Amino acid sequence: MSVPKTGISRRDFIRIVGGVAAVLSFPSVLFQGCRALERARKRTSLIWLQGQSCSGCSISLLNAGYPDIITLLVADISLDFHQTLSWGTGEVILEVIKKRLEDRKRDFILVVEGSIPTASEQYCTLGETNGLAKGIRQWVVELGAAANAVVAAGTCAAYGGIPAARWKGEGAGPTGATSVAKILPKRKVVCVPGCPPHPDWMIGTLAHCILKGAPKLDEYNRPKLYFGKTVHDRCEWLKDYKKEKFALRWGDKGCLYKLGCLGMDSNCDIPVRKWLRGANSCTGCGSGCIGCTEPVFPDMGKRGIYEHRQA
């Protein structure tokens, strides 16, 4: 691994923004984007907040392949605040975001990972102001107003996700967990859902926001680049489905529909993009899609993730 002089290469950019299908669909975006990328030597500032999160979106970002994470960190973005990666701690690092609020320069992108509790500030706090803990909701409100773009990383930030899931089989839970868009009703929040989101989706969306503004979004504010088709449409087992060859036990070969696969109801490109530099996919490993990029995850109406009683 090395640190390229020029940051993201054209080839890397095509890989993360497109994959084969998208190169054909969005050639203009790609080529304009690449020229702009080569010009852009100024790193863009990123403030990454964690609400009610598991940090899985951050860990997924660390698994970036093209470009790798160290290139991203030193050549492409300036990760000014991140609770897992910043070397500074306590007041030393908190000063960074406090100062950004005072500057009011709208010169950074706010990324939020995790849902935001609304019932009490105590459900998630970050730092103290005048001896009182400050709620993450307040940080998102203030930094959201000061940022030049807001990106929701992962399904919890995008739609509420698991912290906002059905509580005891009915209704909402006590923390009032909700999406970033609900906290910032006046802002356009670009959603990169997924539990976790693929690192390419995150980096590609950020690159697009930095270079060309917000990408084209679908009805759930997801970039169409990545979420334009269903998992089923691109599934490794599509041929088996057409031949009505279904897996009935885990580990069997065949379409996973009868084991509860939600690929027909869920949009993303994992069957072709795959995880960890082509290592495997949710459908490819014989498990099936659990619908994690959808606003209804993990409830899927009243159904939940799995339906079967034996396997």
Next chain:
Amino acid sequence: MARIVIDPITRIEGHLSVEIDTEGGAVRGAHVRGDMFRGFENILKGRNPVDAVQITQRICGVCPASHGIASCRALESAFNVEPSGNGLLIRNLILASNFLQSHLLHFYVLAAPDYIDIAAILTYQGTDETLLRLKAWAAHELAKENKPHHQPAAPFFPRYSGEGIYLQDHDTNITHIAHYVKALDIRMKAHRMLTLFGGRMPHIMSYVPGGVTTRPTTEIIKEFSQTLDEIEQFVTTCYVPDVLALAKSFPQYLQMGAFNGFLAYGEFPRYNAPAELYFPRGVMTGGSIETLDTEKITEQVRFSRYGSASGLHPSLGKTEPQPEKGDAYSWIKSPRYRNKPLEVGPLARLLIGYASGRQDIRAETDKALARLSASLPSLRSAMGRYVARAIECTLLCRAMHAWLDELRPDEPPRSTYSIPETGRGAGLAEAARGALGHWISVAGGRLDNYQCVVPTTWFASPMDDNGTHGPMEQALVGTPVRDEANPIEVVRVVRSFDPCIACAVHCTGTKKPVTMAGI
């Protein structure tokens, strides 16, 4: 006496803060606070039991491999099925891959930045291309005339500063910076290796009750084995020497941050003998090992933000969040074993394995101690926790090769199951950071109750019903603080435990939902 609040503690998983009182230049008292709450157990209630395998992984994006396994084991005990041989081995391989990933991430990315001096790169004189680029980059970022619109040299700066607080030796610093870059690549490869069997990471797709969904093909085994070789090479030639070099440079941390009292549920069952665990199960207070009796575990909440009864066994756990509860100061509960706080994690696994007489654990530990000219008791310290992780990685790489050899590509990766109308079960596992237990009951074929007791609640717990502080709070007492504006000694001790707060604050069962506030 001075009060110091460190909030947020970065470079851990999640929202943690520490409040300390100092007197005479050392910590006199410490309060460790978990600052986030979600409520997983009630989200699980009423669902198809198999949903738990996916949902509990979302408790933590750093250790989903452990939550998924604990959940599978809890379901298997409730469904009355055993995992298939392949399933058991593949889960071992997935979990061990994540241990390697987690320990490398912890040392290089989360903990070592408290010791090494990144500024050493500015005076680098060597010829390595990557380091030369980093040098040019850092010099440009930190130049006074350069006024960027961002934080210069983030995420490496700003940081705690002060005379002599970081490693002084230039070459060791440079080696370490080079290995930081390399470790980011190697930890990604550990996740890639895991994904060959797991489908993805974080949040493994292939876990199911009875085993996994992935068949162990010869192609997967070959690719896994090659990646493991590369990781093993890094562990033996970089990771272990780096940890030992750090321990030699900061010998005072072999005396600091101690706690005495350990618990391990044990992990890595043997093929055909699942009751035999590679890292043994046990409780150690004083020098001797006693057999674990999970009935002795209680969760206490006097100083935690829950309004429900204290001192319940996890299988009966019913808790209600109470954000504004009087003198409560944490969302973390206080698990206790026979009313005593215990440390869990790699050090607990190592010491319990050593005391149980496991030859390979003893041999690797003795080797490391000889290179440090240190004694076994000195491992009960902040630095000892780093050393224990490195030894564990050496042992795991070896064990993983053996598990790969035992896989049978022609056999299915799982046993079959039917979800019963009623059932109860428990699943014990180890996460990279320590003992993890899931307790479950099924009624009407749906999840009726689900409780998790996770490693960080054990060691980062607040005071219990008797007012006894948690292990991390106790370990902090006596830690010297030279500069109250830069309390680096405190965060070194905190990070030595590898806390994971998303895990620690996950659970509850409310009867009355709190009113939703207006957005």
